[in-house]
Structure formats: C-alpha cells, structure tokens
Amino acid sequence: LALQSRLGEGSRFSFQLTMPVVDGVPEVVPAAATPAAGALRALIVDDNPTAREVLATMAASLGWHTDLAASGEEALALLQAQAGGHFPYQAVFIDWQMPGMDGWEACLRIRELSAGDQVPLMVMVTAHGREMLAQRSPQEQALLNGFLVKPVTASMLFDAVADARAAD
Secondary structure, X not given: OEEEEEOOOEEEEEOOOOOOOOOOOXXXXXXXHOHHHHOOEEEEEOOOHHXXXXXXXXXXXXXXXXXXXXXXXXHHHHHHHHOOXXXXXXXXXXXXXXXXXXXXXXXXXXXHHHOOOOOOEEEEEEOOOHHHHHOOOHHHHOOOOEEEEOOOOHHHHHHHHHHHHHHO
C-alpha cells in the first residue's frame, strides 16, 4: 500500500497484490439461477408498449416468468384469471401514470383482490423522482413494497424484490 500526497495538489493511493495463476476459468453461476430469483412470477403493468417489453426482457434475463398488462384494468383481469392457481404472481411492477386507472388505484385494487391470498410485492415504476412519492399519503405509500425511478436496470428489478422480501 502506498500513498503520495502534496499539499494543495491532492493525494494518490495505490496498492499491489501478488495473486496465484489459476488454470481454466471458474464457472460463474448468475444470481438469477438461485431458486428464490429464478422461480419468481411477475406481472408488468405499463401503458407504454416499449417500457413493458424492456422490463419483460430484463425480467427474463433474471429467469423470471412474466405476464404483461397495458392498463390497471388489464392487470386486475389477469390477477383474477390466475386466482387460486399453482404459481401466483409474487411481484407486480406497475407504472405510476396510466390512462384510466393509475398505478396507485391499481395497487389498492390488487391488494383488495388479493386479500386472504398471497399478496404480491408491489413495486411502483415511474419517471417521477422520489420526492413525488413523499407527497403521497402514508396510506398510499404503505401500498408499495418498493419504488423504482426510470430508467430501470435488471439489477434494480432484482434488488427491489430482494429488498422487499428482506423487509417482510
């Protein structure tokens, strides 16, 4: 470990490690291959078809099974159709602003519809910053298990589910 520093100019830190050479390349198992991540069934709700497809592609890269809905109403219909099924939705990623039923109302209705059954994790996905979330009532905020600001990455989707599960 070395340090070079000059007053008024800044500091430079460096280090050197001696590592053994390994024959072959070790097998790397992606995080999505873990049972908790790979078995996830998610519903993606967004009125923008491009946003839906991008989120679905990212979810598929994590090994998740996804269904897509273009509106809150369509999401409710999908949830009702799969009610009592063997592989219910474990997470719903829902856009904040949609025509007709917005993300907040859809979250409320999904929670009401799922009452008594396994309630899926609810993650709001929006272009609005976190400061807009603070303007919502505590009751509305309690509808959510997570909040993601677009643009979203696959890592953000995975972390939102992991964080929500850890909070339960």
